[in-house]
Amino acid sequence: MKKADFLIVGGGITGLTIARELIKRGYENIIIIEKENSLAKHASGRNSGVLHAGIYYAPDSLKAKFCLKGNFLMREYCKERGLPILETGKVIVIRNEREAETLKGLYKRAIRNGARVELIDERQLSKIEPNAKTYKMGLYSYYTAVVDPKRILNSLYEDLASTGKVKIFMNTKFKDIKQSSIALTDRYNIEFDIFINAAGAYADKIAHSFGLGLNYKLIPFKGTYKRLKKEKSHLIRGNIYPVPDIRNPFLGVHFTKDIRGDVYLGPTAIPAFGRENYGITEGIDKEAMDIFIEDVILFFVNPRFREIALQEPRKYMFNFFYKDAKKLVKRLLPEWIEPSDRVGIRPQLVDWEKKELVMDFVVIKDGNTIHILNTISPAFTSSMAFAKFVVNNYVQ
Numbered sequence: 001m002k003k004a005d006f007l008i009v010g011g012g013i014t015g016l017t018i019a020r021e022l023i024k025r026g027y028e029n030i031i032i033i034e035k036e037n038s039l040a041k042h043a044s045g046r047n048s049g050v051l052h053a054g055i056y057y058a059p060d061s062l063k064a065k066f067c068l069k070g071n072f073l074m075r076e077y078c079k080e081r082g083l084p085i086l087e088t089g090k091v092i093v094i095r096n097e098r099e100a101e102t103l104k105g106l107y108k109r110a111i112r113n114g115a116r117v118e119l120i121d122e123r124q125l126s127k128i129e130p131n132a133k134t135y136k137m138g139l140y141s142y143y144t145a146v147v148d149p150k151r152i153l154n155s156l157y158e159d160l161a162s163t164g165k166v167k168i169f170m171n172t173k174f175k176d177i178k179q180s181s182i183a184l185t186d187r188y189n190i191e192f193d194i195f196i197n198a199a200g201a202y203a204d205k206i207a208h209s210f211g212l213g214l215n216y217k218l219i220p221f222k223g224t225y226k227r228l229k230k231e232k233s234h235l236i237r238g239n240i241y242p243v244p245d246i247r248n249p250f251l252g253v254h255f256t257k258d259i260r261g262d263v264y265l266g267p268t269a270i271p272a273f274g275r276e277n278y279g280i281t282e283g284i285d286k287e288a289m290d291i292f293i294e295d296v297i298l299f300f301v302n303p304r305f306r307e308i309a310l311q312e313p314r315k316y317m318f319n320f321f322y323k324d325a326k327k328l329v330k331r332l333l334p335e336w337i338e339p340s341d342r343v344g345i346r347p348q349l350v351d352w353e354k355k356e357l358v359m360d361f362v363v364i365k366d367g368n369t370i371h372i373l374n375t376i377s378p379a380f381t382s383s384m385a386f387a388k389f390v391v392n393n394y395v396q
Contacts, residue, residue, distance in 0.1 A: 001189050003190070003192075004029055004031035006027065006029070006192065006193065006196060007031050007190050008198055010033075010034065011032050011034030011170075012153075013149070013380050013383045014044075014386070016032070016153065016157065016160065017386070018391065019160055020160060022395070023163055023165055025391060025395075027165075032160075033169050033172040033185060034170050034171075035174075038170065039157055040149065042201065042345070043376075044200070044380060046345075047149055047344060048146075050145075050256055051074055051144065051145040051381045053110075053115045053116070053142070053143035053144045054067040054110065054113040055092075055106060055109070055110040055141055063359075063378060065385075068113065068114050069384075070378070077152070077155075077384065078147055083155060084147065084151070084259040085145055085146070086146040086147075086257070086258075088146065089144050090238060090239035090240075091132050091134075091138050092139040092243055093133060093134035093138045093240065093241070093328055094136075094242075095134075095135050095242075099135070103138070104119070106139060110139075110141070118139070119139060122137075122138075128237070130237075131235045132330070133327070133328060139243075144238075146239070146256065146258055148258075149380060169187070172186065176209055194370070195368060196390075197372060198372050200375055201218060201220065201276070203347075203371060203372060204216050213364050216351060216352065216362070217294065218348065218373075219294060219298070219349075220271075220272040220275050220345045220348070221269045221271060222269075222270045222272035222278070222345055222346075223343065223344045224266060224267060224340075225266030225340045226264070226266060227337070227342075228263040228264075229336050235263075235331060237257065239255065239256050239257070240329065241328075242327065248304055253265060254266075255329070269308060270312050271295050271308075271313075275345060278345065298355060302355050302357070325337070346377070347376065348374075349373050361373070361375060361379070361382075363394060370395070
């Protein structure tokens, strides 16, 4: 039997930043359990590394409140620790007059959320991103940046371990709850005062084991990327995005230059058949049939999900993927694009009673347990500010 004042399930960015915030408040005797043998195996280590700037999210939502604050805190952390960061900004481009109206609405939303953005013309765009293509106008985001998620996670791990107040147990999987204060794992039992569920793609299952959030289910979407050949990476300076449909949680195929100078194109947003379904069959388990049935139900009852399910899988075919990417730039040939092993899973929360996609972070507190659901983009960007919110509002 292990004992902890705080037991955190999940060694991703949410779990690590909450532990960091607890230490800042003077708490100690914290245990983090992580089912993998190392950090960054899943969403926290597989995301694009883009620090978002609060442009897309509904005003007054948790995402809007913490995205920009988290961006600034993450920038500060990287600079303090000497971690790489590219402060190249981002351009959002459009194709026609209809999208121009959407872009203006996005500009107003960004201003309301505190983002530093500017509507620019084609001449200004050509100075920022010479190869980007737009119709009359675009949007420039000053605060968008790119970091290395894996290096940040490893740095946070080292920070926590060095305090002597946090123990991080790898290869330790949460199994069930016993009584109200003993967690059963596949290695040993852990008695806790406060339990924090930060398990990402499995957070709904853990909440359900406590009898909580039973109306919520996580539906996995697979995001795959391609890459520009190295000799063509100079064509992209920073980030080029399309104007998105803000009713949906996905931002479309875009270009991102990472800290190593590689340019990635993507991601797709394809319904997956497992919470770790990174390959064609990899990660497909006994839950696959349940996920398939849930996808079919959502397809027939939810128009937004149906639209995603009809459009996104086409991007598995290179011609469709290429056409989407080509709309954003002046010069791009099919032979300049090569395969990439970058792939991630986005565990999208669904309110199953309403059959609707949940667009914001969700926190459920019951007794001495806290459950954090729907930690999807911009969860990495928001993490340090969101951790402050969780500790301030839910830890007593």
